[in-house]
Amino acid sequence: MNVVVFAGGVGGAKLADGMTRSTDDASLTIIVNTADDFELYGLYISPDLDTVMYTLAGIANPETGWGIAGDTFQNFEMLARYGVSPWFRIGDRDMATHLLRTQMLRNGATLAEVTHTLSRRLGVKARILPMTNDRVRTVVDTDEGLYAFQEYFVKLKWQPEVRSLIYEGAEEAEPLPDALRAIETADTIVIAPSNLYLSIDPILAIPGMRDAVMNASAPIIAVTPIIAGEAVKGPAAKLMRELGSEASAAAVAQHYAEFLNGFVLDERDAEFQPRIEAMGIGVLLADTLMRDADDRARLACEVITFADRLRPEKMGGCKLNAPTPAQSPSSQPTHADR
Amino acid sequence: MNVVVFAGGVGGAKLADGMTRSTDDASLTIIVNTADDFELYGLYISPDLDTVMYTLAGIANPETGWGIAGDTFQNFEMLARYGVSPWFRIGDRDMATHLLRTQMLRNGATLAEVTHTLSRRLGVKARILPMTNDRVRTVVDTDEGLYAFQEYFVKLKWQPEVRSLIYEGAEEAEPLPDALRAIETADTIVIAPSNLYLSIDPILAIPGMRDAVMNASAPIIAVTPIIAGEAVKGPAAKLMRELGSEASAAAVAQHYAEFLNGFVLDERDAEFQPRIEAMGIGVLLADTLMRDADDRARLACEVITFADRLRPEKMGGCKLNAPTPAQSPSSQPTHADR
Numbered sequence: 015m016n017v018v019v020f021a022g023g024v025g026g027a028k029l030a031d032g033m034t035r036s037t038d039d040a041s042l043t044i045i046v047n048t049a050d051d052f053e054l055y056g057l058y059i060s061p062d063l064d065t066v067m068y069t070l071a072g073i074a075n076p077e078t079g080w081g082i083a084g085d086t087f088q089n090f091e092m093l094a095r096y097g098v099s100p101w102f103r104i105g106d107r108d109m110a111t112h113l114l115r116t117q118m119l120r121n122g123a124t125l126a127e128v129t130h131t132l133s134r135r136l137g138v139k140a141r142i143l144p145m146t147n148d149r150v151r152t153v154v155d156t157d158e159g160l161y162a163f164q165e166y167f168v169k170l171k172w173q174p175e176v177r178s179l180i181y182e183g184a185e186e187a188e189p190l191p192d193a194l195r196a197i198e199t200a201d202t203i204v205i206a207p208s209n210l211y212l213s214i215d216p217i218l219a220i221p222g223m224r225d226a227v228m229n230a231s232a233p234i235i236a237v238t239p240i241i242a243g244e245a246v247k248g249p250a251a252k253l254m255r256e257l258g259s260e261a262s263a264a265a266v267a268q269h270y271a272e273f274l275n276g277f278v279l280d281e282r283d284a285e286f287q288p289r290i291e292a293m294g295i296g297v298l299l300a301d302t303l304m305r306d307a308d309d310r311a312r313l314a315c316e317v318i319t320f321a322d323r324l325r326p327e328k329m330g331g332c333k334l335n336a337p338t339p340a341q342s343p344s345s346q347p348t349h350a351d352r
Numbered sequence: 353m354n355v356v357v358f359a360g361g362v363g364g365a366k367l368a369d370g371m372t373r374s375t376d377d378a379s380l381t382i383i384v385n386t387a388d389d390f391e392l393y394g395l396y397i398s399p400d401l402d403t404v405m406y407t408l409a410g411i412a413n414p415e416t417g418w419g420i421a422g423d424t425f426q427n428f429e430m431l432a433r434y435g436v437s438p439w440f441r442i443g444d445r446d447m448a449t450h451l452l453r454t455q456m457l458r459n460g461a462t463l464a465e466v467t468h469t470l471s472r473r474l475g476v477k478a479r480i481l482p483m484t485n486d487r488v489r490t491v492v493d494t495d496e497g498l499y500a501f502q503e504y505f506v507k508l509k510w511q512p513e514v515r516s517l518i519y520e521g522a523e524e525a526e527p528l529p530d531a532l533r534a535i536e537t538a539d540t541i542v543i544a545p546s547n548l549y550l551s552i553d554p555i556l557a558i559p560g561m562r563d564a565v566m567n568a569s570a571p572i573i574a575v576t577p578i579i580a581g582e583a584v585k586g587p588a589a590k591l592m593r594e595l596g597s598e599a600s601a602a603a604v605a606q607h608y609a610e611f612l613n614g615f616v617l618d619e620r621d622a623e624f625q626p627r628i629e630a631m632g633i634g635v636l637l638a639d640t641l642m643r644d645a646d647d648r649a650r651l652a653c654e655v656i657t658f659a660d661r662l663r664p665e666k667m668g669g670c671k672l673n674a675p676t677p678a679q680s681p682s683s684q685p686t687h688a689d690r
Binding site for chain 2: 055056057082085086088089091092093095096097098105106107108109110111113114116117120132135136
């Protein structure tokens with residue numbers, strides 16, 4: 015079964031990891047947001063690609079949602095000694111990824127080629143695709159002015175009030191051909207519990223990407239990034255309110271309604287089921303919190319089985335493998351967004 | 353008193369460090385070889401500038417002669433995990449220097465400006481100058497073919513037999529104006545116990561540099577990098593033999609004879625004193641091994657005092673400060689070369 019996951023950072027990475035634990039991961043394609051990418055010290059940094067890659071390689075830091083488990087920060091401390099303003103922390107191991115990616119890009123490789131090479135070398139079997147090889151950058155228009163995404167997100171800790179989001183370069187960007195093909199040939203398409211504005215919308219803003227989703231024959235299912243009106247982590251709910259939306263799972267379903275066939279609603283939000291079904295969207299009630307590896311596999315399996323209910327010809331759903339030893343236990347449930 | 357030191361890596365760094373312990377370091381200028389510089393993972397690496405800077409900042413690794421004391425290698429190990437051939441080890445803290453230098457150079461700063469900024473931020477008071485802002489690269493012509501310097505030196509551990517050395521780009525390079533001015537206004541010029549072919553000759557190969565030394569009014573003193581026919585560390589003696597010279601202190605003096613006023617000969621090599629004096633070069637017999645910080649200061653002070661003997665108007669020589677607590681004890685005496 016070909017499964018395509020649209021993902022930003024942590025939430026998408028965890029669900030994708032669950033997919034590899036509950037289905038044949040060779041058939042898994044993750045289309046990843048790259049509008050958070052930026053340059054620091056001349057290095058090309060791709061936070062969402064890295065989070066997905068590290069998570070699927072089993073080396074992600076479960077505490078932070080970014081970086082590599084057990085990484086050290088000697089380089090970072092030396093930069094501080096040089097007086098360099100250290101608002102973005104890069105671990106010593108993590109730095110190797112940025113160094114190699116930057117060098118390969120300078121040597122003419124595309125971001126997709128770099129991602130393929132690096133993830134294979136870390137033993138990742140699923141296919142991780144950047145949404146585009148072109149440069150797209152989220153610019154955040156706030157009450158304090160315009161900010162580059164990482165400045166808003168990391169430096170200012172998403173505190174300024176957002177008025178709108180600009181996906182700079184999206185209109186000129188070419189969607190990754192492999193991503194379009196994956197959408198077209200998918201059996202199941204999943205919108206991960208990622209931030210709708212910061213992770214998923216930039217992907218859909220690329221010409222051809224939304225059309226591909228609209229025209230896909232596979233059932234399209236979104237997993238809610240909002241529980242009880244809040245994102246477990248990150249600014250999704252805050253952004254929804256600031257952008258004039260209700261901060262609720264129902265509003266998320268509405269946001270994707272144009273192409274959505276199914277919505278995985280958290281059991282704590284069962285009250286929204288009638289509203290979402292009234293949009294013509296099937297609803298699965300589930301525990302959407304992914305606390306550990308087994309939660310990820312269970313939720314992924316429920317999503318696959320749900321997709322089977324939504325298509326005319328059944329594909330046998332998902333048979334959950336035996337519980338796996340927890341590889342990346344999370345001290346804090348972070349199913350949502352980044 | 354204005355002291356100028358010509359230096360490569362470790363030997364020059366140690367003697368320069370001794371100068372800062374025995375004279376007013378504000379008057380110290382170190383002109384450093386940059387023909388060993390190279391790029392790795394897209395980073396601009398300047399091994400000799402770094403060794404001098406780290407040594408004067410009191411953070412050099414005394415065991416290796418390169419890198420920062422107590423540095424870790426997490427980044428290096430992650431690169432190896434990515435399958436990157438790790439023949440050149442860069443520590444996690446050391447990496448910060450390469451990142452910042454590379455970024456500043458890309459932003460249009462000169463190597464001299466970068467060196468000034470970085471060394472000031474590490475608290476270095478002496479003036480460290482690259483020999484040029486232009487690109488000069490030592491190419492090693494061996495019985496196994498041509499090698500870039502670092503390949504010969506680090507990867508092949510200087511084992512191939514050398515036929516000749518090429519200082520690629522030297523003829524087109526412009527000597528650093530501040531270096532020429534420092535030579536012109538120096539009270540004492542010291543050729544550090546660095547490798548004559550790999551560290552000092554590349555500096556002198558830049559048009560105008562040798563002339564500046566020839567025309568300098570200050571006494572010019574070389575400290576031997578060879579004791580009893582061997583370099584304590586590195587390929588100086590091996591290279592001398594391969595290039596058809598005798599591997600001796602006397603041959604070093606001969607190599608510099610054109611401009612040399614004084615030669616600091618190791619007491620173990622006293623037999624060469626008459627031969628060197630017959631070249632019209634004054635000789636100081638000294639213990640030239642720099643085992644610890646006090647050795648560095650003592651030798652530097654002896655050199656300064658020796659210089660005073662070689663000039664018509666005395667400047668008062670050097671009064672050695674009280675012994676300093678050993679800051680960078682060396683487990684292995686490495687007075688020589690790199």
